[in-house]
Amino acid sequence: MSEQRLKTSIAILGCGEVGATLAYTLLQNPICSEVILVDPKKELLDAQVRDLGDATYGGRAATKIRAGTHQEAGQADVVVITAGAKQKPGESRLSLLSRNLHILSSIFTSMSPISPHTILLLVANPVDILTYFARKLSGLPESQVLGTGTSLDSARLRGVLAQKAEVSPSSIDAYVLGEHGDSQFVAWSNASIGSTPLRLALSAKLSDEFKADIESHTRGAAGAIIAAKGCTAYGIGNVAASICKYILFDSRTVRPLSFYQPELGCCLSMPAVIGRKGILRAMPIQLDEDEQKLLEDCAEGLRAVIEGAEKELKADDELRHALEKHA
Ligand SMILES: NC(=O)C1=CN([C@@H]2O[C@H](COP(=O)(O)OP(=O)(O)OC[C@H]3O[C@@H](n4cnc5c(N)ncnc54)[C@H](O)[C@@H]3O)[C@@H](O)[C@H]2O)C=CC1
Numbered sequence: 001m002s003e004q005r006l007k008t009s010i011a012i013l014g015c016g017e018v019g020a021t022l023a024y025t026l027l028q029n030p031i032c033s034e035v036i037l038v039d040p041k042k043e044l045l046d047a048q049v050r051d052l053g054d055a056t057y058g059g060r061a062a063t064k065i066r067a068g069t070h071q072e073a074g075q076a077d078v079v080v081i082t083a084g085a086k087q088k089p090g091e092s093r094l095s096l097l098s099r100n101l102h103i104l105s106s107i108f109t110s111m112s113p114i115s116p117h118t119i120l121l122l123v124a125n126p127v128d129i130l131t132y133f134a135r136k137l138s139g140l141p142e143s144q145v146l147g148t149g150t151s152l153d154s155a156r157l158r159g160v161l162a163q164k165a166e167v168s169p170s171s172i173d174a175y176v177l178g179e180h181g182d183s184q185f186v187a188w189s190n191a192s193i194g195s196t197p198l199r200l201a202l203s204a205k206l207s208d209e210f211k212a213d214i215e216s217h218t219r220g221a222a223g224a225i226i227a228a229k230g231c232t233a234y235g236i237g238n239v240a241a242s243i244c245k246y247i248l249f250d251s252r253t254v255r256p257l258s259f260y261q262p263e264l265g266c267c268l269s270m271p272a273v274i275g276r277k278g279i280l281r282a283m284p285i286q287l288d289e290d291e292q293k294l295l296e297d298c299a300e301g302l303r304a305v306i307e308g309a310e311k312e313l314k315a316d317d318e319l320r321h322a323l324e325k326h327a
Pocket residue numbers: 013014015016017018019038039040041044082083084085086087096100103106107122123124125126127148149152180231232233236
């Protein structure tokens with residue numbers, strides 16, 4: 001096989017806390033030949049590339065890291081978008097929408113023309129809404145545009161359940177679904193430890209109070225970490241690196257990811273099979289009546305945010321033109 005055919009690249013837009021942590025994770029666990037970092041803050045970009053480069057000299061150095069332009073990023077196999085404002089302590093993810101939508105739109109203008117084979121992975125918040133608009137702004141097929149969604153919340157859920165059940169997190173099969181935000185919910189009816197349904201594995205422990213405690217821990221995790229250190233980075237760095245691996249290795253792994261749900265009219269997280277072409281297919285999940293209602297409420301809330309954002313977009317010439325380009 002020629003050198004050219006083996007070359008695989010991941011571009012990371014935004015090299016702040018999350019982008020740099022993701023880059024470091026990709027250098028420590030090589031899955032591609034090149035990581036390209038892009039950020040308008042030139043001094044920060046150069047410093048991150050030098051610092052991250054210093055981490056590659058000792059070992060296998062299988063992955064090279066370099067600074068690049070938006071145009072170069074648009075030709076990468078996977079483009080991860082971490083560019084955007086982050087929450088201040090006490091702020092919600094949705095409060096970032098207006099700022100981050102402008103950044104998202106400028107990114108697609110700068111990356112154009114984007115490779116038709118690129119897979120876009122949205123990380124910046126509010127991730128479900130930005131995933132929705134990235135589909136429209138990029139002009140890429142729906143299956144190639146996904147967001148990390150509740151995969152991080154699900155990792156947090158597995159962590160806390162593993163402690164309670166005294167088993168390894170890798171033996172817990174449980175999903176947080178819906179919005180990566182306040183309206184998320186746990187699909188308790190499907191949760192299991194090994195092949196044992198959670199209600200059998202935890203029996204008496206699994207009270208409503210126990211569930212409410214776990215849900216509030218999972219929902220509040222980001223806020224608590226941000227209040228103490230100003231950002232979250234390691235968890236999402238690890239989750240985003242894993243998703244890049246599922247894509248590049250065509251591993252067909254099932255994870256809860258944010259992608260377009262035609263019957264709900266928005267992007268939110270449901271289980272999906274992930275591979276080289278992005279979302280290969282949704283994996284059906286049977287929710288109970290209460291969970292189905294939570295899913296519908298969550299979608300209704302996200303659709304209302306999308307409608308508000310669309311009104312704002314129509315009033316802004318630059319954003320309106322960006323959206324109309326691929327309408
Ligand atoms: N989905 C998830 O689970 C998580 C999402 N996040 C989100 O990720 C985003 C980034 O967080 P941090 O890295 O902590 O923020 P940060 O402020 O440290 O870094 C953001 C970077 O984006 C850059 N940027 C701005 N415009 C750009 C453009 N047009 N092209 C390329 N880069 C651009 C900025 O210069 C800055 O360096 C936030 O929106 C945050 O809420 C953070 C953690 C978890």
